[in-house]
Amino acid sequence: MPITTDVLVIGGGATGTGIARDLTLRGVDVTLAERGGLSAGTTGRSHGLLHSGARYAEADAEGALECLEENQILREIAGECIRETRGLFVQVAGDDSAYFDEKRAACEELGIPVEVVDGDDAREAVSGLAAAVERAMWVPDAVVLPSRLVAATAADAREHGARILTHAPVESMVLEGERIDSVSLGGAAETVVEPEFVVNATGPHAGAVAAMAGVTVEMRPTRGVMVSVDHDGLEPVLNRCRDPADGDIIVPHDDEVVLGTTSVPVDDLDEFERDQQEVERTIRECATMLPAVADAPQVRTWWGIRPLYEPDEAARGGRGISRGFVQLDHAEDGVANFVSIVGGKLTTYRRMAESVSDLVADRLGVGNSSTTAGRELIGASSASELDAFVDEFDGRGPTDADLVDQDG
Template sequence: MSDDPTVLVIGGGATGAGVARDLATRGVDATLVDRGGLGSGTSGRSHGLLHSGARYAEADAEGASECIEENKTLRDVAGACVRETGGLFVRLDGDDPDYFEEKIAACEAIGIETERLDGDAAREAVPGLADGVAEAFRVPDGVIYPSRLVAANAADAEQHGATVHPHAPVEDVTVRDGAVESVEVGGAVDATLEPEVVVNATGAWADSIAEMAGVEVGMAPSRGVMVSVEYDGAPPVLNRCRDPDDGDIVVPHDGEVVLGTTSVPVSDPDDYETEDWEVERSVEECAAMLPAVADAPTVRTWWGVRPLYAPDESGSNRRGISRGFTLLDHERDGAAGLYSVVGGKLTTYRQMAETTVNEICDRLGVDAACETATEPLAHADDPERLDELVEAYGGANPTDADVVGVRMSD
């Protein structure tokens, strides 16, 4: 490969693929590279929750508003990349009733649709829900299949002229005279590229790319476990209505539910320990909402690393770090042309991409509007084609291996 793209996007998760798609649909020449298969970082190692924003409503109204806006957008444009399930916030006997009231009031103030249920009505709506559920309220949570989502964005980008290269690790970034001069890419690319703009969309790994360019970002990653167990019912997403803690989310899949999660700081997103207590605690806590999962056979277990941005973070409790996103222009750091987009959530990937591409287009003098909030993703309504693309881009990831993997093996 020898052609230099106008923009090189590093990181083939949802955000990076979303940036490549947005650039391409605005007519900007873009190349997307990832060191592994697409979605193999945080995006594909999550619990796959399509957030309504309710989880953050009382603590981070802005972040919650972003979630509900993007929740609605993805339901419109992402087709078989998402699944309608609904969600339920449940208060157990002994959980703070004032917190429940604060949560539901915050949701309503933001515009997150809710429906209050007493304990009996909640158990009627969700067979198998614990006897200890005192009350609950519905929210429009759902499920994201990230392997499909990333593949659809990458395919859409390629349809509009972008180039996509999985298994192409960045090996070095050269900065000269206060600006990015070149990027050395190995693997499938094996070339030194000279783009006008470089986007660091590597999530929890953003520090390592920034370090190559001699700049700092300030990530504070934390690990979390997901445990998928057999479950014959079809519950909505279940959220424990209390301050965020271990084992407070149950996400439904076909014939399974994913239980999670923990939050343990890590210093290296590639090299961290995992502990049995994380699995045990997640199962135990989720079973307080849905008792049958306590003894359900485990299908698979995986850990993911949250791409939390907190340059001043020094504590061990990272649950309080904002899940909002930040776009860093490293011109201020002596590396003009380099941007890092950090933080955020899978649900808000498209908005993160739009914000990033708006900035890049301003820099390049490109006058083109974003279309990604209204134009359906490529092949969004063709799950078989999406799963073929997942395989072509590196294969299914742990979050949705039970959906994409099953289809690919048929």
């Protein structure tokens, strides 16, 4: 029997599950389909930083404020999905001091809490910090465990009536006039969904999914490498205070740190080059902040694909410091019941989901507004419950592989 539903959400990363949760809390009947386990794509293959907004402050004030606000919301609603660490932007000898000053001024203007310290004070606070660090700036960054966050969001959606279908790739769509009439799912689902509305939240795959509905979504995906190495006791996230470049972030876990990242265009989202030189360059650059990582044993290496929207990236001129999201209403392309969401950051997933859900609710005539900012995620206070959700939804990713189940 076909599944009849108000909304079919395609994509089981942070944004897709966030949309499912938002809409179900408004009383909408939602079915979510993910081609693999939850967070199998971009979300689960990130570096796991919860941005404070400081990274974007001088280049994108609006995006920085979004990060700051969502950072604060997630600390309230996501419990054991978040690790309180703080963040430290460091200026290394040879870095442009004017860039540091510009970032500090922008943070202060936007209300992002900052505290500037000299190199000696920074080294006293962070064991092993490089002697070349001349000054640093504390900001309220944190670490997010994407496997837990996505699983909890999906479980919350299911608690309120959503169907969560994993290992259910979209195989085809049938259009009747200007509407998607049905969507065929394969894999473990092997069913047909008959939706009133369809949301494409498939990250870098958005173009391929949109093409099934005869719509063009131009993407410019880039790969980035993350390397986890043995290193015990780092408290804050370390950010190199310079223009975006390879190897400018170190994210602390317990006995490991995650080093990232690079940005290289890719054509094939599944079969792309894994360049060992990128790994070596990332380690080498991160070692300018924390020298011990240069010789630390490598635990695991993974690659993520950024879901960048081509027109947005072209306007920005290539690798930019902002990562805003773009909502594409395909009614303008002749498909009245279809929307795609592309770009964005893990930190702002809830806001992205709210934006899409506002559009969908309006089209469906649903008057209820979003309540996700003020409602704690189901299981958020229990690491073991969250990790059980991760297992249930086959949601383990490399980003937090050393932390999930470690606290349960």
